Amino acid sequence: MLYNLIITPIETIIDWVFLFISKKFSALGIISAVAGVSLAMNFMALPIYNIAEKIQDKERKISLKLAKQVKRIKQTFKGDEQFMMLQAYYKEEHYHPLYVFRSSLSILIEIPFFIAAYHYLSHCDALFGASFLFFKNLGLPDQTFSFVLGHKTFYINILPIIMTLINIASGAIYTKGAPAKEKIQLYGVTLVFLFLLYNSPSGLVIYWILNNLFSLCKNIVLKMKHPGLIAHGFLSFLLLAVSLFVFLFKPGTSLWKKWFIFAMAISFTIIPYCILFIKKLKFFNRFNNPESLTNENKKRNLYIFLLSAISLGLLCGFTLPASTIATSPIEFCFLGNTPSPFTYIWNNLSIFLGFFVFWPMVIFLLFGDKVKRYEAMIFLALLITTLFNVYVFKPDYGVIDPRFCITVRLDRVPFYYFILPVVIFIISIITFLLFEKYKKQFIITFILISIGVSELFIGVYKSSYIKKEFVAYKPVYEQQQKKEIPSKEAIKPVYNLSKTENNVIVLFLDRAISSFFPFIVEQFPNLNEQLSGFRYYPNTLSYGLYTMFGYPGMVGGYEYTQDQMNERPDVLLRDKHNEALLMMPTLFSQAGYEVTVANPTYADYGYTSTASFFDKYSNIKGIDTKGTLSQIYKNEKKIDYDSNMDLICKKQFVNFILIEGMYPLLRDTLQKFLHDDSIDKNVFINSFSDLYYLSELTDFTSDKPTYTFIGNETTHEPTPLLYPDYDVPGVYENGKTGPYKPCNSQDGQEYQTNLGAILQLGKFFDYLKENDVYDNTRIIVVADHGYFDLISTFQNFKNPTIPASFNPLLLVKDFNASGPIITDNSFMTNADTLFLAKENLGLSDTNPFTNKQFEQKKDSVTVWMGYNGEESVSAVRNRTQFTLDKGYTVKDNIFSPENWKETSYKEFLKNQKE
Structure with missing residues (x-):
C-alpha cells in the first residue's frame, strides 16, 4: 500500500519516459532512454529539491546563529538544568530541536526517486543484451577490469567508481561553507550509494552517473546569476533539438505530429515572455493577487484542492477500475497468482491516491501561498476536464481484456473532441477565479463533494456486481483446473x-x-x-x-x-x-x-x-x-506468460485508466507505446504455434x-x-x-x-x-x-x-x-x-x-x-x-x-x- 502510494507513481512515470524514448528514438540506442529518464526525473523533482534546499539552507543559517550560545550552555550546564536552559533558549529564538531534521529534507525526498529508479532499471529486460560504448551488456555489472587471485577471478566495476567521484565533486561544491556535520552526512550517503550500486546493472549505474552530472551542473548553475533563465534556455534548446530530430530523422511521423512537437517546443521557449505580458494585463492583475487573499479564502482553496485531488483519485482509482472490471468480471478472476479481481481495484486506488493526493500534497505543503492557489485551481480544472474526457469525449476502445491491448485507432473521433476539452479546462479556471473573487468557493466545494459521493456510489454498486460474479465463478474455475492439460498428441x-x-x-x-x-x-x-x-x-x-x-x-x-x-x-x-x-x-x-x-x-x-x-x-x-x-506450445516449451498475467494487468490497468482520462489528441500516441512486451509475446505465440x-x-x-x-x-x-x-x-x-x-x-x-x-x-x-x-x-x-x-x-x-x-x-x-x-x-x-x-x-x-x-x-x-x-x-x-x-x-x-x-x-x- 505505502509502496504504491509513494514509489509506484514515480516508477510509472519512469516507465512512460523509458518506453516512449526507446521506441520513438530507437536509432539512438537504449542508452537514450536511460538518459531521458534521468533528465525527466531530475527536472520533475527539481522544484521540490530547490524548495527543500531553501529550507535546508534556512536551517543551516539558524544552526550557525544558535551554535555559539548552544555550545556555551552545554559547557556551563549539565543534566536536567542543561535541558531546561536549551529549551528556554530555543523557545526564545522560536526554534524547535526537531527542526534539525530539515537539514535532511533533500535526502528524504531523494529516497523515493532512488528506490523507484533502482527497482525499475534493475528489473528492466530492455537493458539485457543492450550495449553502450565498450559496455557490452547494460543489464549486468560492467566488469571492466578483472584479475585472478588463486583459483578465483575478481572483477572491478569502473562505473560505480566514476559515479562516486562525480558525487564527491558535486558535494564539494554544494557543501561549500556548510557545517562539518552536513559534509559528513553527504559523503556518507555517497559511500552508501557506492556500496549499494557496486554490483548493480551498468545501465542503472549510468543512470545514476547522469543524475550526479545533472546535480553537479545544477550546483554550478545555482551559483550563477539568473539560474532559472539558464535552466529554461537549456530545456528550450533540448526541446527544439528533439523537434529538429523528428523533422529530419523520423520520416514515418505524420506531418501534423511534427508541427505539433515543433509548436510545443516554441511555446515552451516563449513562456517567460508570455508570462511577463500577461502580468501586465489589468484583467490578470484583478484576479491574480494572492497577497490579498484572506485566511478564509486560503482555507477554502485548501478544501477545493483536497476535494479535487481526492475526487480524481477516487475516479481513476476506484470508479473507473470497478466499471471496467464489471463489464466482464470473469476475465479478471484468477489471473496469475491473483484470484480476486478486487486486487486490481485496490492497486489502482493506492496508486492514483499517490498520483493525485500524496505527491500533490507534498508540493502543497512545501510551497508558498501562490503555488497553493495555482494547485487548487489546476486540480479543479483537471478534475472537470477528466470527467468530460472519460464520459463525454470517449472513443470506441474495442474489446478490452486484462492485457488492455487496444487494437483500434483512438484518434478516429470528431474534431470537436480536440477543441472542447481545452475550452472546458479554460472555463474551469475562469470559474475558479470568479468564485474566488466573489468569495463563493462554497459552491465549488458543494459540487466537489457531490462528485466524490457519486463516484463512491458508482464504485460500490459496480463492486457489488463484481463480487456476485466472482463468487459464482469460483467453483467453476476450480472444476476447470482439474481437467487434463492438452498435449501435442491432441492436435487433429x-x-x-x-x-x-x-x-x-x-x-x-x-x-x-x-x-x-x-x-x-x-x-x-x-x-x-x-x-x-x-x-x-x-x-x-x-x-x-x-x-x-x-x-x-x-x-x-x-x-x-x-x-x-x-x-x-x-x-x-x-x-x-x-x-x-x-x-x-x-x-x-x-x-x-x-x-x-x-x-x-x-x-x-x-x-x-x-x-x-x-x-x-x-x-x-x-x-x-x-x-x-498456443497453450500446447507453451506446455511443450515450458513457458508461461500467463503466470505473471496479474502483474501485467496491474501495470496496464493504470495505463488504460490514464488513457481514458487523457486529452483525446494524445490517446492514440500513448496507447502505442504504453504496452508490455509480454503482451506481444502472447500475441506472437498465438500465430507462431500454428507454424510450429x-x-x-x-x-x-x-x-x-x-x-x-x-x-x-x-x-x-x-x-x-x-x-x-x-x-x-x-x-x-x-x-x-x-x-x-x-x-x-x-x-x-x-x-x-x-x-x-x-x-x-x-x-x-x-x-x-x-x-x-x-x-x-x-x-x-x-x-x-x-x-x-x-x-x-x-x-x-x-x-x-x-x-x-x-x-x-x-x-x-x-x-x-x-x-x-x-x-x-x-x-x-x-x-x-x-x-x-x-x-x-x-x-x-x-x-x-x-x-x-x-x-x-x-x-x-x-x-x-x-x-x-x-x-x-x-x-x-x-x-x-x-x-x-x-x-x-x-x-x-x-x-x-x-x-x-x-x-x-x-x-x-x-x-x-x-
Missing part, C-alpha cells in the same frame, strides 16, 4: 492434402519483409535444401502500406487494388473485400478442388468468424486456428486435388527469439541476427521473427518431402506489404522506409521444381498471386463476381500511401471508396529511386481518362 489435422493429385498451398505471412530473406538463407544455408525448387522474387511490390490495402489485391488479383476498387462506387468496400477473399477458393472449388481456407483477414470486415463466413459455401471449409494451439505445429495440422487423406490457404500473423509481431533455434521468445540480444546488421533493436526483432517463421516453414516442407507430397504441391509464400524499416536495400532512397513498406515477401515453388533457391529479379506484384496459383491448371479466367477477364496490369503500377485513417475496418465498414491522395507510380526495378514517381489521385484519374 485440418489441412487434408493429396498424395496422388495436385495440391496448391498459399501461405500468407502478414508483413513478411522481403529484404530479410537473403540474409536468412545466408545464416541457415540448409534452407536451400529445405526450400528446394523455390524462386525468390525480391523485385516485388504491394499496392498498399497496410493489410487493409495490400491484402485484397494479393488474394483477388488486379481488380482489387485500391484504385480499381474505387472504380465500383456502387458496391461497399466490405463486399469487394469479401469478393477478393473468395476469389481463389471459388475458382478452385468450381474446378473440383477440395478447398480449405484458414485465418483469412478481415472476413466480412470482422462482422463474422471464418467458419460462419464460409457456412453458406458447402464446398469451402473455413477454419480459425489462430490461438488454438503445421506438420501436425496436416495429413494426406484427400483423394481430390486440393487448394489450401493458410493465413498467419507471426511476422506481424516483432519478438526477440532465442538463439540458435529461434523458436522460443526471449530477450533481444545484439549479435544474434547472423549476417544481418540491424539498425536498432526493433529492426533486429523484426528480422528474428521473420527468421523464425521461415525456419518453421522449412521443417514443414521437409515433412511434405518425407511423405512424398512435395513434388505434386505448388507452394506460394506471400505477404500483403512490407514495413517501415530503414533496410539497407533501400539506402539509396531519400526516405528508405517508403519503398521498404511496399516490398512484400514472395516465394514460389512450382510442381516438380527442385534445386537450390533461385533469385528471380522479374518485376512482380503480390497481385500476381492469383495468376501464379492457377497457372496451367485449367481454372476459369473470368472473375465470378464481375464477369470480367483477369488481367495482369503491371506495365506501370501505382501504389498509395494510405495515410487517411482508413487502415482499420471500423473506418471503412460503410464506405464504397477509399480516400486516395498521395501515391507513387513504379515500374521495372523497384530498387532504383528513378523508377518511383510521386503522383496524386487526381493526376492518376486524369491519366486514366487519357
